[in-house]
Amino acid sequence: MSAPAKVESLRDAYGQALLELGERDPKLIVLDADLSGSTRTVLFGKKFPDRFYNVGVMEPTMMSIAAGFSLEGRTVYASTFAVFAAGQAYNFVRQSICYNRANVKIVATHGGLLVGPDGGTHQIVEDIGLMRGLPGMTVIVPADAPTARAATFAVAEREGPAYVRLTRESLPTVTDGSFQIGRAAELRSGSDLTIVAVGALVARALEVAGELAEIGISTRVLDLASVKPFDEPALLRAARDTGAILVLEEHSVLTGVGALVAATTGENYPVPVRRVGVPDLFGESGEAWALLDRFGMSKERIREEAWELLRLRGKVQ
């Protein structure tokens, strides 16, 4: 196997990319709701103070103010934690931004259980489902810092609202940053099984795929960072080529990427699909990575689910 991957901060990558965007687009506006140090928008604020507004603890109205700027022709980035961006502000994202087709890019940090010790109140595991359901919304879930950087630029190029979900935790670098909206990245080729993963679990998908290779199982790994629009051809190709799909997401299995994959294959090319993610539960306090294990996303669990799919396909006993 290759050397251990570099571990990098997605939030730092976002903050740095924003600085470059601020240079490129002299009209760009950035908003934050009293979490600018954590989201890293503070970097933009220091460099471009006249185009940065820290509006305080008012996430719903931050979305409306962002829409107002955007309706005047500006591209706007609005950042806060995911629980506030997608949860607290939901109907403001819906009406002020999406219904108005406003060109607002919501970059939400601290998505999922990896928030860790702050506990279940702050660990939103419903945001991908909420945002994906909004007409016109682009939804991106980067797996590493290079993708976070690329996604920050990519959503600027695409007219209309976008939601980018970042993690609080730094993550192993698993991509080359060649992210494109609407394209799944095949991080590993394979013919016996496909693992579709997003965010923090992409690295685990690659680890499990590596272990399976040692016993002769060929596993394809797709990084579905572009959740909406998503790469339906790549997904259906994987269904045809490998006959079984395991989905990994640090999100509720009820409404997340697993549901998307199951529905898409079910309608077009039915194959066995199993979902590894957060069950119908709120999170709790704990060390970030230990929470993934506790809530059913351990490597052991991933291996078991992979094995079950391989058994269903008659590829193992």
Added chain:
Amino acid sequence: MSGEEVPAEVVASLEARAREIRRHIIRMTYAAGSGHPGGSLSATDLLTALYFRELRVDPERPDWPDRDRLVLSKGHAAPALYATLAERGFLPREELLSLRKLGSRLQGHVDRGKLPVIEASTGCLGQGIGMAVGMALDARLSGRPSRVYAVLGDGECQAGPTWEALMAGGHYRLSNLVALLDRNGYETDGSTESILGIEPIADKFRAFRYHTLEIDGHDFRQILAAFAEARRISDGPTAIVARTVKGKGVSFMEGQHAWHGKAPSKAEAERAMGELGGTLDGVVR
């Protein structure tokens, strides 16, 4: 508040225009079979004064960058805004009766995607004022002379985000922002004071750093004087608490919360049109 400088013939002309807009509102809501006549009729004089005397807008150039912006934060008063826009030349009068019909640009709550002359889609309350704050910030940052007027409902003043946005307007000292409250006293289920009292509302605006004026929202001299005073304020936003009558101009709708979100029957619409000096002729539901 004095407004002697407004000639009597101007006031008379505005009153006639407002009466025409009220006739449209009755015809539109009757034809639609649903809608919000009460809060449309209460806001009619405010919108008439805005579009015929105050706003720098041009029907020939609806997207003129330096125009003033009107955000209808109480988006359910859509009939009043559509009728005012039609009278001002921004859309054909014949289109008004398409309100709420399938395929119409005149959605139940104002929709910028379908009707671009609308500055911001609203309807869910507590959001228009936030978008107005964003627009006012943009105008200032861009060096444009545009002023931004947000028309708020009083039920909307029970919504927390309304005060988030107002707080931002005060904090950023947006002297190009006017928060115009249609204080008709009623929301869907009854009077605001019986449900969740918002008084003393003018004091609340003052506490949020607004230069605050209280006027009779059906007296054009007072309305225009308040707009003129707001233009003279250079160190922060202005709030205008316009005391109005829900259902204004139609006797049986006045002060009746039941007319918040209900269309008149044929007999009621005919009676209303009679009071407003018109007829229902040619309008079918």
